[in-house]
Amino acid sequence: MSVFTAVAPETLSCWLGRYAIGRLVDLQGISAGVQNSNFFVTTTLGRYVLTLFEAIPRAELPYFLHLMAHLARHGLPVPGPIADRDNEYLGTLSERPAALVMRLSGKSEMAPTALHCERVGAMLAGLHLAGLSYGRRQDNPRGTAWRTAAAARVRPFLPADEQALLDAELAFQAAVDYASLPQGVIHADLFRDNVLWDGDYIGGVIDFYFAGHDALLFDVAVTVNDWCTTADGELDPQRTAALLAAYHAERPFTDAERANWPALLRAAALRFWLSRAEDFHLPKPGEMVLVKPPAEYRDILRLRIAAPPPLPL
Numbered sequence: 267m268s269v270f271t272a273v274a275p276e277t278l279s280c281w282l283g284r285y286a287i288g289r290l291v292d293l294q295g296i297s298a299g300v301q302n303s304n305f306f307v308t309t310t311l312g313r314y315v316l317t318l319f320e321a322i323p324r325a326e327l328p329y330f331l332h333l334m335a336h337l338a339r340h341g342l343p344v345p346g347p348i349a350d351r352d353n354e355y356l357g358t359l360s361e362r363p364a365a366l367v368m369r370l371s372g373k374s375e376m377a378p379t380a381l382h383c384e385r386v387g388a389m390l391a392g393l394h395l396a397g398l399s400y401g402r403r404q405d406n407p408r409g410t411a412w413r414t415a416a417a418a419r420v421r422p423f424l425p426a427d428e429q430a431l432l433d434a435e436l437a438f439q440a441a442v443d444y445a446s447l448p449q450g451v452i453h454a455d456l457f458r459d460n461v462l463w464d465g466d467y468i469g470g471v472i473d474f475y476f477a478g479h480d481a482l483l484f485d486v487a488v489t490v491n492d493w494c495t496t497a498d499g500e501l502d503p504q505r506t507a508a509l510l511a512a513y514h515a516e517r518p519f520t521d522a523e524r525a526n527w528p529a530l531l532r533a534a535a536l537r538f539w540l541s542r543a544e545d546f547h548l549p550k551p552g553e554m555v556l557v558k559p560p561a562e563y564r565d566i567l568r569l570r571i572a573a574p575p576p577l578p579l
């Protein structure tokens with residue numbers, strides 16, 4: 267995240283009176299991330315993360331907060347949201363929808379090994395299986411409809427060769443048979459910076475604010491494109507095989523998923539090329555704002571088109 271909206275300690279101290287988590291000791295803005303304003307909050311009772319939601323419509327937020335509670339209840343290492351004294355997860359602070367979740371320990375691993383990838387694959391399958399019993403439903407907010415709209419917004423800023431790449435990829439993706447793929451709750455942003463490691467074990471999975479209902483394979487593709495890609499954008503065979511085999515052991519891939527794997531790797535690359543291009547060309551105003559390079563995912567998309575990787579199982 268970034269900090270788009272400042273929060274004064276006095277304001278937060280007063281707001282925390284709505285909760286049963288003690289008094290404010292420390293407040294720190296967090297510079298990582300791109301979507302919301304996030305803060306580490308320490309109270310006399312514990313350590314929490316405060317999120318002020320900048321762009322997500324308020325009506326969509328209960329889906330994410332209850333999903334985190336659901337997954338935590340199913341034993342996944344997901345931060346539980348904190349209910350206020352009225353038993354509500356969602357409040358309002360600095361004129362923004364706001365929520366507190368537990369702060370989990372551990373740190374991100376940006377140079378993962380095959381063992382890390384194996385654990386992430388198993389965890390992602392667990393998340394998909396636990397998601398099957400989640401009672402609420404909301405579409406993937408960065409699914410096909412968003413992709414078309416985002417492409418129209420960023421296209422005028424792109425040079426001619428990138429416009430051609432974008433047009434061709436949108437046409438290719440429009441022909442993919444998503445209905446043939448198993449669907450469910452997906453995290454949709456399971457990048458290395460959204461997993462906290464406690465030694466070799468996953469201590470936390472965070473940032474569920476892009477979650478939604480979509481093809482489970484899209485989530486696998488997003489995850490593989492980030493966790494298993496080398497510095498030059500190619501897939502590392504050992505890490506890819508480790509992640510996919512661990513996932514497959516918990517939720518076996520279907521024939522339709524095998525057939526559509528190269529297309530979904532491309533869809534996942536397109537999604538992050540578009541969101542990064544939009545953040546770059548049409549930035550939101552803010553105090554500390556992180557913009558990730560769009561070229562990285564443009565190039566991953568080009569590579570996945572040039573050499574479609576088979577599902578190695």
Ligand SMILES: Nc1ncnc2c1ncn2[C@@H]1O[C@H](COP(=O)(O)OP(=O)(O)O)[C@@H](O)[C@H]1O
Nearest residue numbers: 267298299300301302315345368369370472473
């Ligand atoms: N529950 C948590 N426990 C520990 N650290 C967290 C937690 N939630 C967020 N963070 C920290 O905050 C950073 C940004 O959070 P993130 O959810 O990725 O932001 P955004 O909401 O903008 O997507 C993470 O990289 C991590 O360092």
Ligand SMILES: N[C@@H](CCOP(=O)(O)O)C(=O)O
Nearest residue numbers: 267299300301457473538558
């Ligand atoms: N993972 C995405 C952007 C979302 O950022 P996050 O820090 O909020 O997860 C990317 O790399 O483009």
